[in-house]
Every structure is written in structure tokens, then in C-alpha cells.
Amino acid sequence: MSTAIKTSGIKNIDFMNEHLMIIYLDNERTCIVPLDQFQAIKELSKKERENYEIIDDTYLSFVSIDNIYSINELLGI
Numbered sequence: 001m002s003t004a005i006k007t008s009g010i011k012n013i014d015f016m017n018e019h020l021m022i023i024y025l026d027n028e029r030t031c032i033v034p035l036d037q038f039q040a041i042k043e044l045s046k047k048e049r050e051n052y053e054i055i056d057d058t059y060l061s062f063v064s065i066d067n068i069y070s071i072n073e074l075l076g077i
Contacts, residue, residue: 009057010071015049018042023074026057033074040065 008027015021021033021041035042041049041062048064055061060069 008071010054010060010074011057012054013052013060015046021074023071031075037076038069038074040067041069 008025008029010023011026012024013021014024016032019035019042021035021038023031023033025031044062044064048062051063053061053063055068058071060071060074061067
């Protein structure tokens with residue numbers, strides 16, 4: 001029996017402040033992610049945070065950093 005977890009895709013993101021990122025999922029749920037867990041994102045300027053790409057509803061990438069984050073990683077799964 002498979003125990004794989006199916007998560008929803010990333011619809012959009014936003015930032016509450018320099019410490020919290022909001023992830024809007026395509027199933028209408030919203031998750032708040034503490035950026036202490038993602039230091040590279042936390043260190044981005046406000047302008048750099050606006051320059052991101054959602055890839056296949058599953059990955060999040062920022063132009064200013066090389067990291068690509070999966071939805072599972074962002075949600076702590």
C-alpha cells in the first residue's frame with residue numbers, strides 16, 4: 001500500500017512581512033510559512049521577492065537565488 005501524500009498545487013504567494021510567506025493553494029487553502037526555515041528567501045529584498053516563478057504548480061523559484069523549492073518542502077511534508 002502506498003503512503004504517498006498528494007498535495008495541492010501552488011496558485012500564488014505573498015508575504016505578510018519579512019518573516020512570513022503566504023502560500024495560496026489551488027484547493028482554496030492558504031498556508032503561512034515561517035521564513036526562518038528558508039533563510040535564502042528571508043534574505044531577499046522586497047523587490048527580489050516579487051520576482052518569482054511558480055513551476056508546474058509544484059515548485060517555487062526566485063530569480064535572485066538558485067534554489068528551487070517544492071510545495072512539499074515549503075509545507076514541511
